[in-house]
Amino acid sequence: MKVNFFGDICIRRLKADGCFVVPYFHWGYEYVHVPSPRERGIAHACIDAGADLVISAHPHVWQACETYRGRQIYYSLGNFIFHSRVFDGLSPVPNDPRLQEGLVISVQIRPNHxxxxAVHVVRLTDTSARLLDATGSAPIQTQMAALAALLAGPRLPYLRAYFRQTPAIARQNVRIRKEHQTAVAGSSADLLKVYRSFNGQDVMNRLAAAVIGRLEQ
Structure with a gap:
């Protein structure tokens, strides 16, 4: 798999010029901790093309990280300077505490790239981001280690974990977009199109999770 034609060429040319290359993506299924197979494929392709490090954000919660060919991939840093309460109503978890967690990555570059x-955990309020000490960040670091092991392990358990987490999010997206379409567009045709799209996504994710579960038996 390639990033895409231009992305692949850009990474290779930057590396040829001696740059330390860090692609930064805005991607990810919101409010879930396990990255999608597509995102993993693109991140791996970046490393294959010569990228040194991949960092991403968007899901509003931190996601798993992994080491691929000796290079680090951080699939989502979560929130940082962000008015997290605004999104409390969009998460499937009421008053979701994960929206007030974020990651900061520190990188010390040595010769030959x-x-x-290192990963640092921050706790957010409406007005600040506080770096947690080792004790405060331990629960999240433990969860991250478990997810890193999941990504490094057999593919079927990873796929099952990914597809099992998405149906609730898909249903939530249906509700949110129905409300948005009703308030903004007011078109029943548009509303039906949105509903079918996300309801279909929900069904496919449930089906994939069921199939993977049977394969593992």
């Missing part, structure tokens, strides 16, 4: 990367 080798580097050391």
């Amino acid at each position: 080798q580097y050391d990367a």
